[in-house]
Amino acid sequence: MPNSKSPSRALLPRAADPARPVLVTGGAGFIGSHLVETLLAAGHAVHVVDDLSTGKLAHLAAVARHPRLRITVASIAEPQVAEAACATAGMVFHLAGAVGVQRLASEPLHVMQRNLRASDVLLAAAAAHRCPVLLASSSEVYGDGPVPFRESESLRPGSTEGLRGGYACAKAMAEWLALGHQQATGTPVLVARLFNTVGPRQVADHGMVLPRFLRQALAGAPITVYGDGAQTRCFAHVADVVQALVGLAQASGLEHTVFNVGSRVETAVGELAELVRAQSGSRSPIVRVPYAQVFPHGFVDPPRRVPCLDRLRAALGREPARPLAQIVAELLSEARNRAAEPAAEPAAEPATVRAAACD
Numbered sequence: 001m002p003n004s005k006s007p008s009r010a011l012l013p014r015a016a017d018p019a020r021p022v023l024v025t026g027g028a029g030f031i032g033s034h035l036v037e038t039l040l041a042a043g044h045a046v047h048v049v050d051d052l053s054t055g056k057l058a059h060l061a062a063v064a065r066h067p068r069l070r071i072t073v074a075s076i077a078e079p080q081v082a083e084a085a086c087a088t089a090g091m092v093f094h095l096a097g098a099v100g101v102q103r104l105a106s107e108p109l110h111v112m113q114r115n116l117r118a119s120d121v122l123l124a125a126a127a128a129h130r131c132p133v134l135l136a137s138s139s140e141v142y143g144d145g146p147v148p149f150r151e152s153e154s155l156r157p158g159s160t161e162g163l164r165g166g167y168a169c170a171k172a173m174a175e176w177l178a179l180g181h182q183q184a185t186g187t188p189v190l191v192a193r194l195f196n197t198v199g200p201r202q203v204a205d206h207g208m209v210l211p212r213f214l215r216q217a218l219a220g221a222p223i224t225v226y227g228d229g230a231q232t233r234c235f236a237h238v239a240d241v242v243q244a245l246v247g248l249a250q251a252s253g254l255e256h257t258v259f260n261v262g263s264r265v266e267t268a269v270g271e272l273a274e275l276v277r278a279q280s281g282s283r284s285p286i287v288r289v290p291y292a293q294v295f296p297h298g299f300v301d302p303p304r305r306v307p308c309l310d311r312l313r314a315a316l317g318r319e320p321a322r323p324l325a326q327i328v329a330e331l332l333s334e335a336r337n338r339a340a341e342p343a344a345e346p347a348a349e350p351a352t353v354r355a356a357a358c359d
């Protein structure tokens with residue numbers, strides 16, 4: 001079994017080193033782009049590697065011309081890309097991966113293979129250069145186990161005949177690989193199991209219940225609650241999640257290697273639909289959609305997903321706790337502002353991206 005002894009020194013020094021950028025794989029994604037902005041604001045140099053399969057350069061529009069940002073449009077699953085990026089990096093936040101329940105349900109093989117391969121290649125390259133890694137894992141690894149989910153528990157990703165467990169196992173396997181490299185080479189590693197994260201720039205295309213409900217409410221379309229709506233999730237604001245990731249990377253002398261990161265406030269999906277409708281003033285009907293109409297046979301929707309955050313709180317002295325009503329209000333006001341803006345000219349491609357794309 002890999003030794004999961006946590007690194008005694010911080011993965012990310014507080015004093016930025018311009019010669020050793022922080023590598024963010026998946027940095028053009030929803031969480032990644034917020035992390036990139038935070039790291040730049042803290043003075044770090046940042047290297048984004050993203051193949052734009054789910055991320056968008058538009059997510060980085062606010063910092064695209066930042067002098068300390070470099071963007072490489074390429075897949076981190078390509079060994080030469082991972083090797084070159086890790087050779088210069090001071091540390092890696094590995095966020096790249098295919099996500100979204102709808103994608104997972106419709107192309108499980110592709111999602112498993114992509115995630116596993118990207119993690120395998122990146123982690124090997126990082127270990128070869130002794131480059132510390134904060135690995136973004138997922139609450140999916142807990143499957144439908146009893147709540148609250150504790151990091152020390154055995155995982156329950158489910159049967160191989162089910163469709164969802166493959167994604168969970170690919171995530172769990174990435175954790176094992178990261179910890180295996182740590183044991184074999186001494187490369188410092190932390191694992192953050194991310195729970196439901198919401199906020200600006202999250203798209204509704206591949207599942208993601210909150211942006212879907214907001215879009216439906218604002219369009220006056222039916223708000224689609226799957227199943228009976230009694231299933232629960234805990235929603236954390238992306239800014240609080242990013243703050244926790246950076247906090248973990250900057251912490252030294254941590255007692256543990258694996259951390260749940262999210263909110264512990266549990267909300268039923270049916271309640272979320274009511275909240276969105278009430279706060280938006282929408283007259284959309286809330287409709288119940290049987291699982292069989294949206295998911296293939298054998299796809300399990302975890303009935304409850306709640307993290308135990310004791311480790312996170314012990315490490316950082318805080319945890320994501322922004323009230324959901326406040327998050328919904330922020331997203332509604334942002335969506336309304338966007339809708340009120342005149343149609344923008346397509347933005348010119350940032351110079352950093354054009355240059356970096358030739359890497």
Ligand code: UDP
Pocket residue numbers: 101102196206207208209210212213224225226227231233269301
């Ligand atoms: N969900 C829903 N209506 C939608 C999309 C999702 O009721 O239009 C439910 C989904 O079945 C799950 C929860 O919302 O119980 C969260 O789904 P999401 O896709 O955001 O992520 P998950 O937590 O399942 O990974």
